[in-house]
Amino acid sequence: MSYSIPVTVAYGDGIGPEIMEATLRILEAAKAPLAYETIQIGEKVYQSGHSAGIRPEAWESLRRTKVFLKAPITTPQGGGFKSLNVTTRKMLGLYANVRPCISYAPFVATKHPTMDVVIIRENEEDLYAGIEHQQTPEVVQCLKLISRPGCEKIVRYAFNYARQYGRSKVTCFTKDNIMKQTDGLFHQVFDEIAKEYPEIEAEHWIVDIGAAKLADTPEAFDVIVMPNLYGDILSDVAAQIAGSVGLAGSSNIGEEVAMFEAIHGSAPRRAGQNLANPSGLLLGAIMMLVHLGEGEVASKVHNAWLKTLEDGIHTYDIYKESVSTERVGTKEFADAVIARMGQLPTQLKAVHYASVKAEPIKDKLSVRKPVTTETVGVDIFLYHEDRDAALLGEGLKQYTAGPLSLSMITNRGVKVWPDGFAETFCTDHWRCRFKAGDVNNVPYEEILQLQAKLTEAGYRIIKTENLCTFDGKPAFSAGQGA
Amino acid sequence: MSYSIPVTVAYGDGIGPEIMEATLRILEAAKAPLAYETIQIGEKVYQSGHSAGIRPEAWESLRRTKVFLKAPITTPQGGGFKSLNVTTRKMLGLYANVRPCISYAPFVATKHPTMDVVIIRENEEDLYAGIEHQQTPEVVQCLKLISRPGCEKIVRYAFNYARQYGRSKVTCFTKDNIMKQTDGLFHQVFDEIAKEYPEIEAEHWIVDIGAAKLADTPEAFDVIVMPNLYGDILSDVAAQIAGSVGLAGSSNIGEEVAMFEAIHGSAPRRAGQNLANPSGLLLGAIMMLVHLGEGEVASKVHNAWLKTLEDGIHTYDIYKESVSTERVGTKEFADAVIARMGQLPTQLKAVHYASVKAEPIKDKLSVRKPVTTETVGVDIFLYHEDRDAALLGEGLKQYTAGPLSLSMITNRGVKVWPDGFAETFCTDHWRCRFKAGDVNNVPYEEILQLQAKLTEAGYRIIKTENLCTFDGKPAFSAGQGA
Ligand SMILES: NC(=O)c1ccc[n+]([C@@H]2O[C@H](COP(=O)([O-])OP(=O)(O)OC[C@H]3O[C@@H](n4cnc5c(N)ncnc54)[C@H](OP(=O)(O)O)[C@@H]3O)[C@@H](O)[C@H]2O)c1
Ligand SMILES: NC(=O)c1ccc[n+]([C@@H]2O[C@H](COP(=O)([O-])OP(=O)(O)OC[C@H]3O[C@@H](n4cnc5c(N)ncnc54)[C@H](OP(=O)(O)O)[C@@H]3O)[C@@H](O)[C@H]2O)c1
DSSP states (O other): OOOOEEEEEEOOSTTHHHHHHHHHHHHHHTTOOEEEEEEOBSHHHHHTTOTTSBOHHHHHHHHHHOEEEEOOOOOOSSTTOOOHHHHHHHHTTOOEEEEEEEOOTTTSOOSOTTOEEEEEEEOSOBGGGOOEEEOSSSEEEEEEEEEHHHHHHHHHHHHHHHHHTTOOEEEEEEOTTTSTTHHHHHHHHHHHHHTTOTTSEEEEEEHHHHHHHHHHOGGGOSEEEEOHHHHHHHHHHHHHHHSOGGGOEEEEEOSSOEEEEESSOOOGGGTTTTOOOOHHHHHHHHHHHHHTTOHHHHHHHHHHHHHHHHTTEEOTTTOOTTTOSEEOOHHHHHHHHHHTTTOOOSSSOOOOOOOOOOOOOOOOOOOOOOOOEEEEEEEEEEEOOOOOHHHHHHHHHTOOBTTEEEEEEEETTEEEETTOOTTSOOOSEEEEEEEESSOOSOOHHHHHHHHHHHHHTTOEEEEEEEEEEETTEEOBOOOBOO | OOOOEEEEEEOOSTTHHHHHHHHHHHHHHTTOOEEEEEEOBSHHHHHTTOTTSBOHHHHHHHHHHOEEEEOOOOOOSSTTOOOHHHHHHHHTTOOEEEEEEEOOTTTSOOSOTTOEEEEEEEOSOBGGGOOEEEOSSSEEEEEEEEEHHHHHHHHHHHHHHHHHTTOOEEEEEEOTTTSTTHHHHHHHHHHHHHTTOTTSEEEEEEHHHHHHHHHHOGGGOSEEEEOHHHHHHHHHHHHHHHSOGGGOEEEEEOSSOEEEEESSOOOGGGTTTTOOOOHHHHHHHHHHHHHTTOHHHHHHHHHHHHHHHHTTEEOTTTOOTTTOSEEOOHHHHHHHHHHTTTOOOSSSOOOOOOOOOOOOOOOOOOOOOOOOEEEEEEEEEEEOOOOOHHHHHHHHHTOOBTTEEEEEEEETTEEEETTOOTTSOOOSEEEEEEEESSOOOOOHHHHHHHHHHHHHTTOEEEEEEEEEEETTEEOBOOOBOO
């Protein structure tokens, strides 16, 4: 080849080095035109005092090559360490996590022989913003954040993916019957963007029933797009029921940078024994070749791999007497794939990737008209040990500032004042809502003044949330209860 | 019988009335000593202007009888309606949702013939506090709240349940590698309480891998206890893969009140046709009888039902030519169960419930030593349209109050100042952390003063979170990133 594309690789921990070596040998045999820059990440780097398991030089390589093939790493137990995966995804803006979950029956045992689902998981926001605060001795909190551009990017990615790979349906999972604003936004953006792809069927399921259907009848789905947490859980479910976790690769795609890996971890108890299945990382590498526009090489490698599966050359995790012909180690599996380079599978469906280099994504975000926001009140959260809601309400009622006065108190979201039930269980964490009767746009100074009065009276404020309207519509939830 | 126990029942919507009638006929045939008070809930009540689908008189009955047998209802679409289930659970403190997911192979088709899992879902807190606030034109937020007493109650319930029903293992699912404080608390309480039940095996799985294992190999689990959201999703998965959603009942248990129901909804498209399977509600009613100390009646009904399944008398949802002998409607199914009253199953395992009335639970909450909390800073969240993090940092740096000064800015949790990456995607929602160098216990007045300065300078504060230490330990997360 007359050119070579720079790619950053990391050999990782545990089984990482073995499966990376096997993968790179296969790529070499296929004459993939790649030039590798190796970086060190993971256990040793954590232990040398880098709290995210990666050194500045490594960032520098990633930001230069913009393509990362990553073997699994071992995350040290215990506090103070940041997840390298979360860090890499978010620092580099890798917002789309793509996980094809495909069964290879009858060559790999599965209860779902015709499954072919691609899960596209939002990769940056939701509860993974990692913003946690202990509120009181009893209550801890994590923020779930969902943004409109975040939703637009991932939903558009899912529809573009479906179009590119000739898939006919995109399903969205959310829990918007409960989380009407956060998951509601995701669902709403899904409906908006679906309209731009009329040739692709679009449907939405509540995540609980959707998950049940996915686990039971995965063949009902094609592409599924989800917020981060649901995607995390359900992509593991889908990969597992398709066959082996050793058989799935994934990509993490951003506007400029992309990362490719196996979905499994470093499997320490299998490390260094020439046992591990390198297929997950190999499939990740194939996704990388497609991303780089090397569709021909990608197809060659993928088809040789399918033929190897078909021929019954299996590592321990998928070996089964009835379908396997030979039980092999990591190295021998790679040799078998190399020996089949140029062959096509005869029973499994051969792949044919187009050779189109992925352009840097210039996300088309919807142009929003300027929004008028007004503040109409504030939720003030108190740490308060006495559990008598009526007493707390009577006490707080006397404090006002400008137009702000107490309208309700909730505990864990349930209204306990006015008119609470004795059966409602109360913690030491109280949300006290102060609203401004008819006045719109309370100056923040009034909110500060109210807090000053409460503080002076001895109440312990631990957090606040403004109550806002956007273009005149209230955008905060009511209390739960009767 | 010389006594009768008052019980509140609601016939619900859709298939509700039919399956309730069938259930009550079976209970009558078994001579269950119950006296019913009927209340109306659901669609009609919502439409008559009660935003939670229930009237004050109905609450009154529930709080008096303390036992509720509930048929499914139809929740109207669209805004302004509160979930009746969430409301009932939280107002009455029904903190434990118990869902046995059992397969009845070979009589009901399933890919998991030996499954027998009980999911115990925390039923009140987590993201279901329902506290949502739109923050900025781009960002919405939902609070995930987890409390120590909430964790203690549900975990202890799970271990007591295992002990009462002779089950040998309790598994806990959380995502505490990411949510170290919220899910971390749940996991920590699980470990603490497990020690009090040395005869019961205790184990913890990260929820993603745990869910994958559950969907693939449910026979690896016995009792599983989980925070609310995971329990919602995974109990649907478990019920579905066990067989039919028409076959699972559930209980919602509080200290004083308890509610029993089918896990499915009102299946409007099957309503009024004498088609629906009444088994889910019947199994809910059996759980109610056990709760009331009527173990003998409960066993009689449950065994007659098992015998009916075995004899191949099946409603449409589980009818299969190879195992069924007769396809029946709702009424005829009930008749068949009644005809078998007193019989035992011959292949499926017969049940034998003890006749021990459930005492009102006096939750034993751990006595906590007084905790010293100190405020060491504040996270101030700004709505700010300009996306230049460096500029924002330079601007904010000059504002201080007492010991408080700017230490970091994050966007969706990722540190963007100081030393951010250009690749990091930024929304219009910025978390600005102000910390108090070495000083402990910043008076809240200083926090207000800082906010006053920022407001005067034109910054738009939309929320705050205090940074606290508890017994000297910082209890807030660091920023993510390099
Ligand atoms: N992206 C990443 O870097 C990443 C992702 C997940 C986890 N991790 C880290 O990996 C470490 C181990 O985590 P874990 O044990 O929970 O999960 P894991 O590494 O995925 O391994 C779990 C089990 O899955 C099987 N397995 C995984 N990969 C395999 C392969 N290539 N071939 C054959 N079998 C394979 C093995 O099962 P048997 O032993 O039963 O054969 C292994 O013990 C942890 O430190 C975790 O934090 C890293
Ligand atoms: N606790 C509750 O009150 C509760 C719980 C969940 C949902 N809901 C409400 O119920 C309404 C309908 O929701 P949905 O259609 O999503 O779920 P659903 O009512 O559970 O019904 C979904 C499908 O499951 C099958 N099914 C459910 N119960 C069955 C039974 N007893 N016998 C036979 N088949 C049964 C039917 O499938 P086929 O039609 O394919 O035969 C039905 O169409 C909504 O208004 C929802 O809000 C209420």
